Amino acid sequence: xxxxxxxxxxxxxxxxxxxxxxxxxxxxxxxxxxxxxxxxxxxxxxxxxxxxxxxxxxxxxxxxxxxxxxxxxxxxxxxxxxxxxxxxxxxxxxxxxxxxxxxxxxxxxxxxxxxxxxxxxxxxxxxxxxxxxxxxxxxxxxxxxxxxxxxxxxxxxxxxxxxxxxxxxxxxxxxxxxxxxxxxxxxxxxxxxxxxxxxxxxxxxxxxxxxxxxxxxxxxxxxxxxxxxxxxxxxxxxxxxxxxxxxxxxxxxxxxxxxxxxxxxxxxxxxxxxxxxxxxxxxxxxxxxxxxxxxxxxxxxxxxxxxxxxxxxxxxxxxxxxxxxxxxxxxxxxxxxxxxxxxxxxxxxxxxxxxxxxxxxxxxxxxxxxxxxxxxxxxxxxxxxxxxxxxxxxxxxxxxxxxxxxxxxxxxxxxxxxxxxxxxxxxxxxxxxxxxxxxxxxxxxxxxxxxxxxxxxxxxxxxxxxx
Amino acid sequence: xxxxxxxxxxxxxxxxxxxxxxxxxxxxxxxxxxxxxxxxxxxxxxxxxxxxxxxxxxxxxxxxxxxxxxxxxxxxxxxxxxxxxxxxxxxxxxxxxxxxxxxxxxxxxxxxxxxxxxxxxxxxxxxxxxxxxxxxxxxxxxxxxxxxxxxxxxxxxxxxxxxxxxxxxxxxxxxxxxxxxxxxxxxxxxxxxxxxxxxxxxxxxxxxxxxxxxxxxxxxxxxxxxxxxxxxxxxxxxxxxxxxxxxxxxxxxxxxxxxxxxxxxxxxxxxxxxxxxxxxxxxxxxxxxxxxxxxxxxxxx
Numbered sequence: 076x077x078x079x080x081x082x083x084x085x086x087x088x089x090x091x092x093x094x095x096x097x098x099x100x101x102x103x104x105x106x107x108x109x110x111x112x113x114x115x116x117x118x119x120x121x122x123x124x125x126x127x128x129x130x131x132x133x134x135x136x137x138x139x140x141x142x143x144x145x146x147x148x149x150x151x152x153x154x155x156x157x158x159x160x161x162x163x164x165x166x167x168x169x170x171x172x173x174x175x176x177x178x179x180x181x182x183x184x185x186x187x188x189x190x191x192x193x194x195x196x197x198x199x200x201x202x203x204x205x206x207x208x209x210x211x212x213x214x215x216x217x218x219x220x221x222x223x224x225x226x227x228x229x230x231x232x233x234x235x236x237x238x239x240x241x242x243x244x245x246x247x248x249x250x251x252x253x254x255x256x257x258x259x260x261x262x263x264x265x266x267x268x269x270x271x272x273x274x275x276x277x278x279x280x281x282x283x284x285x286x287x288x289x290x291x292x293x294x295x296x297x298x299x300x301x302x303x304x305x306x307x308x309x310x311x312x313x314x315x316x317x318x319x320x321x322x323x324x325x326x327x328x329x330x331x332x333x334x335x336x337x338x339x340x341x342x343x344x345x346x347x348x349x350x351x352x353x354x355x356x357x358x359x360x361x362x363x364x365x366x367x368x369x370x371x372x373x374x375x376x377x378x379x380x381x382x383x384x385x386x387x388x389x390x391x392x393x394x395x396x397x398x399x400x401x402x403x404x405x406x407x408x409x410x411x412x413x414x415x416x417x418x419x420x421x422x423x424x425x426x427x428x429x430x431x432x433x434x435x436x437x438x439x440x441x442x443x444x445x446x447x448x449x450x451x452x453x454x455x456x457x458x459x460x461x462x463x464x465x466x467x468x469x470x471x472x473x474x475x476x477x478x479x480x481x482x483x484x485x486x487x488x489x490x491x492x493x494x495x496x497x498x499x500x501x502x503x504x505x506x507x508x509x510x511x512x513x514x515x516x517x518x519x520x521x522x523x524x525x526x527x528x529x530x531x532x533x534x535x536x537x538x539x540x541x542x
Numbered sequence: 543x544x545x546x547x548x549x550x551x552x553x554x555x556x557x558x559x560x561x562x563x564x565x566x567x568x569x570x571x572x573x574x575x576x577x578x579x580x581x582x583x584x585x586x587x588x589x590x591x592x593x594x595x596x597x598x599x600x601x602x603x604x605x606x607x608x609x610x611x612x613x614x615x616x617x618x619x620x621x622x623x624x625x626x627x628x629x630x631x632x633x634x635x636x637x638x639x640x641x642x643x644x645x646x647x648x649x650x651x652x653x654x655x656x657x658x659x660x661x662x663x664x665x666x667x668x669x670x671x672x673x674x675x676x677x678x679x680x681x682x683x684x685x686x687x688x689x690x691x692x693x694x695x696x697x698x699x700x701x702x703x704x705x706x707x708x709x710x711x712x713x714x715x716x717x718x719x720x721x722x723x724x725x726x727x728x729x730x731x732x733x734x735x736x737x738x739x740x741x742x743x744x745x746x747x748x749x750x751x752x753x754x755x756x757x758x759x760x761x762x763x764x765x766x767x768x769x770x771x772x773x774x775x776x777x778x779x780x781x782x783x784x785x786x787x788x789x790x791x792x793x794x795x796x797x798x799x800x801x802x803x804x805x806x807x808x809x810x811x812x813x814x815x816x817x818x819x820x821x822x823x824x825x826x827x828x829x830x831x832x833x834x835x836x837x838x839x840x841x842x843x
């Protein structure tokens with residue numbers, strides 16, 4: 076068996092094990108896996124060694140999940156009822172209309188993290204040391220947010236107590252955001268902040284609804300797309316006057332900094348790791364296998380925190396859509412007879428990519444956001460073509476604005492028009508028919524849906540022309 | 543114009559793909575130039591008075607634009623609420639507001655200033671001089687931010703006037719007594735603005751006691767009245783409404799707010815007077831334009 080296949084069997088075994096353990100179905104899943112693998116083994120579809128390896132890795136994954144949960148729970152020291160405590164803010168606050176929510180790390184003598192929900196003002200920031208009086212309540216739904224403190228009384232003790240590097244990067248980010256708000260009208264500025272830096276603090280409720288209805292929320296969630304554009308630009312700059320290896324190190328540093336700056340969302344970490352693996356494989360001169368790269372990335376992220384597999388929607392969405400693009404893009408092209416040319420502004424490519432990604436995560440989107448829009452396909456085709464341009468303009472706007480505000484003023488109208496166009500598309504397509512989220516509430520329906528997708532992917536697979 | 547610009551860029555991009563980079567750069571420069579001239583000429587040149595009652599939810603915020611385009615913001619609504627409607631009310635590239643007024647330091651009038659200070663420049667900050675805000679932290683942050691930006695803070699009260707070309711903003715409350723009232727709402731700044739196009743009365747959150755006092759003291763008719771205290775039943779007494787005799791009454795309140803503002807009593811009283819009622823909770827941002835001697839009203843912007 077080739078090393079690539081060994082990696083495939085082991086990695087999928089571990090990931091499946093972790094996932095089953097986190098939803099509490101590891102027993103049934105193990106039996107189901109064992110039965111199906113034995114059948115596959117008997118039918119000579121899978122080597123016997125692979126079957127054994129996969130089952131052992133499944134058990135390892137399950138074990139690791141429980142070990143992780145127990146170990147992190149054992150170290151926790153949580154304040155008793157209404158006992159005041161000090162804590163440091165370790166995330167950027169997220170704002171809703173009436174509240175702000177952030178994660179804090181409890182200071183000694185306590186240990187652990189908690190989510191604080193408090194009034195919208197005063198606004199807190201990453202690195203604030205707070206004196207908090209309030210009840211630390213235990214929640215069961217999400218194992219990553221095991222403790223919450225609701226509307227406590229908070230006193231600001233000190234600022235800038237967080238990681239120095241991250242504080243500096245965040246300061247840089249807020250300066251860039253300031254340029255956007257200064258140079259662009261409100262909605263355009265929010266959109267640009269989301270597209271380039273993944274900042275969603277200023278999004279108005281109305282705009283949020285419109286984006287979710289038109290299926291364009293992913294534009295303001297940082298993804299592999301943003302990272303790849305950043306990496307390309309950085310490579311272009313460094314590659315021009317540095318050796319390849321030095322350029323590789325520089326780009327890695329920049330991408331790491333960017334990930335830290337934007338808050339380490341799952342999709343960004345995934346994209347950065349993927350990009351890093353690709354670069355690394357190229358450096359090492361190895362053949363690069365996309366499927367294994369994804370699996371290894373997932374494995375790495377699950378190793379750091381196994382709870383993301385079942386509870387981080389961002390992670391699921393980004394992996395789901397990536398798998399969709401990987402396995403369904405070519406079948407979609409074949410099914411719609413799109414041919415191999417990109418089309419004006421790459422519309423054929425965008426259509427196939429969007430269809431592939433969206434159809435892979437449709438049930439998840441419907442379940443999480445309540446709506447999954449049919450019109451979103453068209454909206455995305457109309458928008459994705461100009462995204463690289465928007466991002467490049469955005470980065471230039473921030474950089475030039477910081478250096479010399481008059482230069483920012485010159486670019487602002489260009490950015491304004493592009494953003495206005497995107498906002499127009501979002502507003503228009505949010506008016507159209509939306510598929511109600513309840514459609515995917517039945518497990519059987521979801522299974523049927525995915526069975527259909529697998530069939531579609533198989534029927535229109537590579538090497539088979541449509542009749 | 544914008545569509546033209548957009549297609550111009552696409553044209554430029556397409557050209558870049560081929561070897562006409564020079565043409566592409568030229569096209570971009572010409573378009574940039576056109577945009578700048580467009581921005582210069584698209585400015586409003588009329589001599590209208592505009593009032594935008596901004597849709598900020600449960601709170602007050604209104605942008606008053608004088609005929610000579612001096613802009614005055616009267617309150618800023620609750621935290622993080624005013625930026626979006628304000629950016630829609632102002633010209634795209636405009637980031638300067640001449641006067642910021644805070645009728646009284648309560649969160650539903652003051653909260654939005656923190657965010658606006660990040661986005662806009664202000665000439666001066668005028669308020670009623672009270673420092674006993676119900677939100678101490680926010681008040682401290684606001685004053686710190688004002689100081690850091692060297693924006694002058696000016697305490698004003700009854701008798702003060704601001705002359706802006708041929709218009710006057712006349713502060714008629716609080717006098718010495720009301721300024722020291724135990725209820726912060728009594729000390730709210732009441733302002734009568736007269737421009738060549740219209741007269742408007744802004745009444746903060748005052749209740750009928752203060753109104754009765756004002757009616758006794760002076761006469762102040764106005765075509766546009768901002769209904770006091772989001773339409774609370776303890777304000778906008780019949781005597782007061784009769785003294786003001788507005789054509790248009792605007793209530794600034796949040797959709798489904800827990801105070802039940804505006805109350806049926808007040809709405810009935812205004813309707814009885816024969817004035818047109820506009821509500822930010824139903825109409826969204828309400829724009830009133832006084833041109834010559836006519837009033838035009840636009841809603842839902």
